[in-house]
Amino acid sequence: xxxxxxxxxxxxxxxxxxxxxxxxxxxxxxxxxxxxxxxxxxxxxxxxxxxxxxxxxxxxxxxxxxxxxxxxxxxxxxxxxxxxxxxxxxxxxxxxxxxxxxxxxxxxxxxxxxxxxxxxxxxxxxxxxxxxxxxxxxxxxxxxxxxxxxxxxxxxxxxxxxxxxxxxxxxxxxxxxxxxxxxxxxxxxxxxxxxxxxxxxxxxxxxxxxxxxxxxxxxxxxxxxxxxxxxxxxxxxxxxxxxxxxxxxxxxxxxxxxxxxxxxxxxxxxxxxxxxxxxxxxxxxxxxxxxxxxxxxxxxxxxxxxxxxxxxxxxxxxxxxxxxxxxxxxxxxxxxxxxxxxxxxxxxxxxxxxxxxxxxxxxxxxxxxxxxxxxxxxxxxxxxxxxxxxxxxxxxxxxxxxxxxxxxxxxxxxxxxxxxxxxxxxxxxxxxxxxxxxxxxxxxxxxxxxxxxxxxxxxxxxxxxxxxxxxxxxxxxxxxxxxxxxxxxxxxxxxxxxxxxxxxxxxxxxxxxxxxxxxxxxxxxxxxxxxxxxxxxxxxxxxxxxxxxxxxxxxxxxxxxxxxxxxxxxxxxxxxxxxxxxxxxxxxxxxxxxxxxxxxxxxxxxxxxxxxxxxxxxxxxxxxx
Amino acid sequence: xxxxxxxxxxxxxxxxxxxxxxxxxxxxxxxxxxxxxxxxxxxxxxxxxxxxxxxxxxxxxxxxxxxxxxxxxxxxxxxxxxxxxxxxxxxxxxxxxxxxxxxxxxxxxxxxxxxxxxxxxxxxxxxxxxxxxxxxxxxxxxxxxxxxxxxxxxxxxxxxxxxxxxxxxxxxxxxxxxxxxxxxxxxxxxxxxxxxxxxxxxx
Numbered sequence: 001x002x003x004x005x006x007x008x009x010x011x012x013x014x015x016x017x018x019x020x021x022x023x024x025x026x027x028x029x030x031x032x033x034x035x036x037x038x039x040x041x042x043x044x045x046x047x048x049x050x051x052x053x054x055x056x057x058x059x060x061x062x063x064x065x066x067x068x069x070x071x072x073x074x075x076x077x078x079x080x081x082x083x084x085x086x087x088x089x090x091x092x093x094x095x096x097x098x099x100x101x102x103x104x105x106x107x108x109x110x111x112x113x114x115x116x117x118x119x120x121x122x123x124x125x126x127x128x129x130x131x132x133x134x135x136x137x138x139x140x141x142x143x144x145x146x147x148x149x150x151x152x153x154x155x156x157x158x159x160x161x162x163x164x165x166x167x168x169x170x171x172x173x174x175x176x177x178x179x180x181x182x183x184x185x186x187x188x189x190x191x192x193x194x195x196x197x198x199x200x201x202x203x204x205x206x207x208x209x210x211x212x213x214x215x216x217x218x219x220x221x222x223x224x225x226x227x228x229x230x231x232x233x234x235x236x237x238x239x240x241x242x243x244x245x246x247x248x249x250x251x252x253x254x255x256x257x258x259x260x261x262x263x264x265x266x267x268x269x270x271x272x273x274x275x276x277x278x279x280x281x282x283x284x285x286x287x288x289x290x291x292x293x294x295x296x297x298x299x300x301x302x303x304x305x306x307x308x309x310x311x312x313x314x315x316x317x318x319x320x321x322x323x324x325x326x327x328x329x330x331x332x333x334x335x336x337x338x339x340x341x342x343x344x345x346x347x348x349x350x351x352x353x354x355x356x357x358x359x360x361x362x363x364x365x366x367x368x369x370x371x372x373x374x375x376x377x378x379x380x381x382x383x384x385x386x387x388x389x390x391x392x393x394x395x396x397x398x399x400x401x402x403x404x405x406x407x408x409x410x411x412x413x414x415x416x417x418x419x420x421x422x423x424x425x426x427x428x429x430x431x432x433x434x435x436x437x438x439x440x441x442x443x444x445x446x447x448x449x450x451x452x453x454x455x456x457x458x459x460x461x462x463x464x465x466x467x468x469x470x471x472x473x474x475x476x477x478x479x480x481x482x483x484x485x486x487x488x489x490x491x492x493x494x495x496x497x498x499x500x501x502x503x504x505x506x507x508x509x510x511x512x513x514x515x516x517x518x519x520x521x522x523x524x525x526x527x528x529x530x531x532x533x534x535x536x537x538x539x540x541x542x543x544x545x546x547x548x549x550x551x552x553x554x555x556x557x558x559x560x561x562x563x564x565x566x567x568x569x570x571x572x573x574x575x576x577x578x579x580x581x582x583x584x585x586x587x588x589x590x591x592x593x594x595x596x597x598x599x600x601x602x603x604x605x606x607x608x609x610x611x612x613x614x615x616x617x618x619x620x621x622x623x624x625x
Numbered sequence: 626x627x628x629x630x631x632x633x634x635x636x637x638x639x640x641x642x643x644x645x646x647x648x649x650x651x652x653x654x655x656x657x658x659x660x661x662x663x664x665x666x667x668x669x670x671x672x673x674x675x676x677x678x679x680x681x682x683x684x685x686x687x688x689x690x691x692x693x694x695x696x697x698x699x700x701x702x703x704x705x706x707x708x709x710x711x712x713x714x715x716x717x718x719x720x721x722x723x724x725x726x727x728x729x730x731x732x733x734x735x736x737x738x739x740x741x742x743x744x745x746x747x748x749x750x751x752x753x754x755x756x757x758x759x760x761x762x763x764x765x766x767x768x769x770x771x772x773x774x775x776x777x778x779x780x781x782x783x784x785x786x787x788x789x790x791x792x793x794x795x796x797x798x799x800x801x802x803x804x805x806x807x808x809x810x811x812x813x814x815x816x817x818x819x820x821x822x823x824x825x826x827x828x
Binding site for chain 1: 636637645646649650652653656658659660661662663664665670671672673683685686687688690691692693703704706707709710725726727728729731732734735746749750799
């Protein structure tokens with residue numbers, strides 16, 4: 001992986017290949033941001049991680065906050081002391097933070113404040129694919145939408161300037177294909193971060209009781225009007241191509257890339273209005289563009305956010321304009337991520353041009369070639385302690401309980417053969433949905449949640465179980481890290497984003513503090529003990545918590561490699577009867593079938609020993625040399 | 626050059642992201658425009674992984690269009706098949722023969738398709754197929770994890786890339802931690818020689 005010190009280079013004009021998220025981290029350094037807060041979540045994680053890697057050297061403060069709302073509130077405090085800040089989160093993180101964001105819009109900011117919302121069209125690593133441009137509309141906050149890593153960096157700097165000019169937080173809305181695309185980025189000047197500010201008492205502006213909120217709402221609307229004037233002149237809103245006047249395309253963010261390539265593939269001489277500031281929209285600019293072309297096509301990913309607005313603008317500027325998009329008749333998909341193919345197909349339909357590629361032919365040839373191809377969904381890693389926890393949960397409850405699950409690697413437990421995971425909504429939902437299911441059915445419920453997610457969102461749900469006496473068991477699969485998003489620290493790990501040591505907040509103590517009477521900690525690889533404890537927990541008449549604690553195997557293995565400790569893989573001995581229990585019960589990728597016999601892949605095995613301990617014939621040996 | 630498209634396909638953990646970054650970094654070193662598109666997070670946990678590298682003046686979109694790959698670099702045979710929609714008769718398929726059976730196959734006791742069946746399916750799209758034993762080369766270099774770099778070396782030897790071998794090596798030096806550099810350079814060389822000298826690996 002790249003040496004992130006390249007982000008610190010004080011050579012304006014230097015051209016470097018950066019991931020969109022690394023480009024945002026560089027933008028943070030160029031904008032003189034002093035405080036960065038985040039909760040990790042794909043596709044935003046590398047913003048915080050890149051900053052964490054260089055924060056000390058760059059002289060700024062960063063933290064992994066407990067959740068997105070806390071992250072926004074910490075930053076809201078700092079920016080209202082005149083320090084510049086940025087908070088990065090995935091799209092659904094903004095749902096968590098929304099309570100703070102909606103009212104912070106009224107209060108405003110003194111130091112520039114950027115909120116990065118990284119949307120995930122196609123749900124590559126998310127539970128939904130909501131379009132967060134609507135949060136800009138809802139909150140009246142300005143929104144910038146980059147289409148490349150270069151723009152991601154530039155817009156981070158511009159967002160800070162815009163934020164200070166308006167006294168408002170600014171949303172920087174990215175999508176997976178911007179966050180996780182590498183492209184050349186040309187550096188600008190670094191700005192020394194300002195870490196210290198001053199808190200000035202201004203209760204009328206800062207204390208949002210009704211009497212203060214009402215006038216601040218008026219102020220917000222005035223700022224929004226000013227923002228619209230800025231949008232009319234923004235260099236990010238431009239007519240990139242003029243075309244021959246027949247067809248004009250309006251697009252933003254990643255959609256611009258697909259639109260530009262699609263029109264060139266189809267040989268269309270079109271006008272393209274590329275919008276980088278998508279809230280407030282430049283009404284006059286769009287109005288004039290609508291008047292210039294015979295047909296208007298709105299190309300955008302996910303929801304018809306631009307199209308709705310463009311059609312409203314058309315009512316005043318060009319009432320007879322022909323506008324094509326995805327409302328009523330759908331020329332482009334409203335779900336999943338956009339692609340050059342989707343745009344080519346839509347434009348071909350609108351213009352009557354024949355696409356230069358016969359996609360239908362490729363599709364049928366491809367379908368024939370991949371018929372019966374086994375799928376390869378993501379799975380728990382070999383040696384993952386969650387596999388042991390799931391095995392125990394299944395063994396103790398015989399598959400008869402209901403198993404609400406949560407957001408993290410362990411969500412993968414829903415797949416066979418482990419099959420633990422019956423309902424999953426959002427961060428923290430496991431413990432609360434379990435209560436409703438138990439109330440409605442009387443069936444035992446074992447909710448599954450990870451350590452980082454526990455701190456993020458499970459505590460109010462757990463208190464609810466105690467307060468309303470719901471008979472649920474919460475299994476906290478504590479692997480001592482935020483594994484899915486790249487091993488970030490959290491309150492239970494004892495380290496911070498600044499790489500300093502911290503007070504370890506212990507999950508079992510939190511549970512006891514919440515009033516849970518049955519709280520135990522077990523090692524999931526100790527199958528007998530873990531099973532005995534879980535059985536007791538499920539039988540307990542009130543809410544119970546079992547912490548299954550064992551480090552993430554990826555973390556453990558990399559530590560072993562660093563220390564030069566060799567892993568001796570498990571071996572299948574001749575006592576093996578080929579009963580397949582290991583394969584059928586565990587689904588470990590390191591256990592394979594070779595020449596009709598169970599065999600262990602030495603390159604994948606981490607010697608966790610789970611297969612050895614569950615083998616009915618004791619035919620697998622682990623440990624030793 | 627307008628555009629040169631590479632699709633890299635394999636299984637999470639095979640080093641596809643680093644391989645893509647090596648290609649992208651080499652392109653930037655030569656002053657070329659490039660987009661490298663990756664998928665992180667849940668998709669990486671032992672699942673199918675695809676990365677796109679697009680080099681050229683006209684490149685804007687992060688992803689390769691169906692039928693428009695110049696190179697399909699397959700890290701695993703089944704994953705190579707899964708990405709054939711990006712191939713046409715002009716595409717060079719360079720494939721590692723190392724199989725990673727999906728756990729679904731284990732559980733259902735189905736067989737992993739034979740190499741003949743796989744090459745036949747690839748031939749329906751293109752005759753330009755080179756099979757490389759990247760795992761063997763990586764082990765010979767000293768570390769199985771260098772299979773990705775062995776494949777990049779092999780690809781460089783085909784003479785099909787718009788970047789120089791020196792730029793790839795330079796990118797490697799920049800991206801690989803010092804203590805693993807030697808083994809990686811060795812894997813690169815072994816991959817290069819396997820395609821450059823051993824014509825029998827061609828189908």
